[in-house]
Amino acid sequence: MSKLYFRFGAMNSGKSTALLQAAFNYEERGQYVLLAKPAVDYKGDRNIVSRLGVSREVDFLIRPEDNLRDLFTEQSAESESKTGQQVACLLLDETQFLTEAQVDQALEVAVLDRVPVLAYGIRTDFQTKAFPGSRRLLEIAHSLEELKTICRCGKKAMFNGRLVNGKFVFSGEQVAIDGDKVTYESLCPACYLAKKPA
């Protein structure tokens, strides 16, 4: 049996860097891995982009209607026919955007297909509510490991404040990609609560 790992953190905690390093570690030892992410993440198209300056294309995208285990089975068969070697690990980025069913399928890949699944993602949205994928990962992952980053005050950041035109807002859609108008700041609970109207 292998395990499903949820490595979660606030925004900008270095999740993509950690994922790319884990992939590198496997490959350096002559092992093959598959990288994937939900198609709903519009940020980097097909790439996993680390703010440290490293990036890499995923092997496949996961659309909301896909069965993740079926997709993995297909993709790993293809990889194995090319490399002559079993896939050693499935690495998933932006897993907060997986559906709940896809997280269950990721658990099946780990438990039934015996391939470890490393799922990286954001824990909660700007209202401190879990995203669908994160909620399910927090329920069923074998291992919950926090990737830490820091708040402006120097404490550990846990929450993601949303700013619209530079002002913190506490209502709105769950997903709003950061850009000109919308930005995010990772905050510790004390700074988050201080910003929030009572």
Next chain:
Amino acid sequence: MSKLYFRFGAMNSGKSTALLQAAFNYEERGQYVLLAKPAVDYKGDRNIVSRLGVSREVDFLIRPEDNLRDLFTEQSAESESKTGQQVACLLLDETQFLTEAQVDQALEVAVLDRVPVLAYGIRTDFQTKAFPGSRRLLEIAHSLEELKTICRCGKKAMFNGRLVNGKFVFSGEQVAIDGDKVTYESLCPACYLAKKPA
């Protein structure tokens, strides 16, 4: 700033023992703590009962309609008037049965009142879905720490299988207290999936 800790585990992983040991550690160093649990836990009435044979009465019960922070403020004022010392820690058992709002209030006790809150509870129900209190704790606790127990197969148990008259069931109410008819068994994901109809 203090922290909100969620120490979660499957059923029968020793959560109450760990809570009573933590309380003991504080008191042995001459510090005062408060123990509480949701009133909806019918099992031990006002007691926190460890299967190892230790038990202790809570200082207060939390009803679904209570504001946990207000309740804590009252109770700690009372304790401080008796002991002449500030309350050093709030220990909560069976926190899966807290409401989501009460978990937010527990975070406020930690962050705004600067009293550490140790919340012990079950992660998920017999269908592997988080209870309301656990769901919110998984979202906002500063620290997620697993209390481990083992499955019949020797692996780490994570899920709680429900048996009715000795047979595993996968539908029903979220809460059904164990007794003559209903029992529970902590299972690893592999054993849980093996029991579950496809």
Next chain:
Amino acid sequence: MSKLYFRFGAMNSGKSTALLQAAFNYEERGQYVLLAKPAVDYKGDRNIVSRLGVSREVDFLIRPEDNLRDLFTEQSAESESKTGQQVACLLLDETQFLTEAQVDQALEVAVLDRVPVLAYGIRTDFQTKAFPGSRRLLEIAHSLEELKTICRCGKKAMFNGRLVNGKFVFSGEQVAIDGDKVTYESLCPACYLAKKPA
């Protein structure tokens, strides 16, 4: 392959309680475990005594000259002939007093005999130096898990201050069992450094 776990903490952090709870968890699921501790721990004779009030006799004592793996092999053969079942776990208390060689043998039990070994022990002595057993466990255990307790100031205690006739001392023998004259207090690094002459 099974694992060697080192669950360490300052004095009075609840290590024996945690060990007895782990044993209980195994047995409640119909599995057999063995409990042992070094013979050099004079405190409880053949008993593992929790300050919460629970105690239990060990299955065997480990003398400094013993090969721990050989001893385990013997004892588990005996247990298996009585119970008809394999030993599911070896639980070791006061592992700071094991020799370095015995810790290597504990790793062999986990890795070669495929029986998980849970080793509970104190991390460092009153001069913040590891005991022989702890030093080796910190080097080779698969998993390092801290059992927390608190300092008089409310922070996490990590070090063990020694008092002789109520005064902190910073030189002397590594081992001095607490009694009338010698006592110990678990301290956080800040309080420990504050007590220590510059």
Next chain:
Amino acid sequence: MSKLYFRFGAMNSGKSTALLQAAFNYEERGQYVLLAKPAVDYKGDRNIVSRLGVSREVDFLIRPEDNLRDLFTEQSAESESKTGQQVACLLLDETQFLTEAQVDQALEVAVLDRVPVLAYGIRTDFQTKAFPGSRRLLEIAHSLEELKTICRCGKKAMFNGRLVNGKFVFSGEQVAIDGDKVTYESLCPACYLAKKPA
């Protein structure tokens, strides 16, 4: 009070990447950090080099005779006079090569100067013995966090096998920098024990 963190791993587990990401996270939030490493690490001269392809010069080198806290005080005064801001974090690479005294000084930086210290390093040498710096960090760091990498067999690697001309050796000097003749391979305990003559 701040904390001393020891983030340890086998060779090639991504320690330098993790350090550079942590520095990046601080700086992205407008905070200043200092990077340092022991002068005895000949590998990258004054650079911290990640195998992912990122590298960066340290702010200062630590020679064996240096007092790390004094050095930090000097360097942070200099940084603060330039930036007008306090140093938010001290990041140390290759900490296995610090002296024991320097690790004590790192603890003082965290506890007395209230600046968090992130120490990255290798846990043990090719004979599974801790390096001087690691030994002391395992004893006194507030937090022990493992950076994982994998063995050729797919399990977690913990030990570092040394090869001379492609053959595993189990005796020799503690430090031998990898190059043409000497190479290293991170191994899990089972694979390490299998290579080692009985």
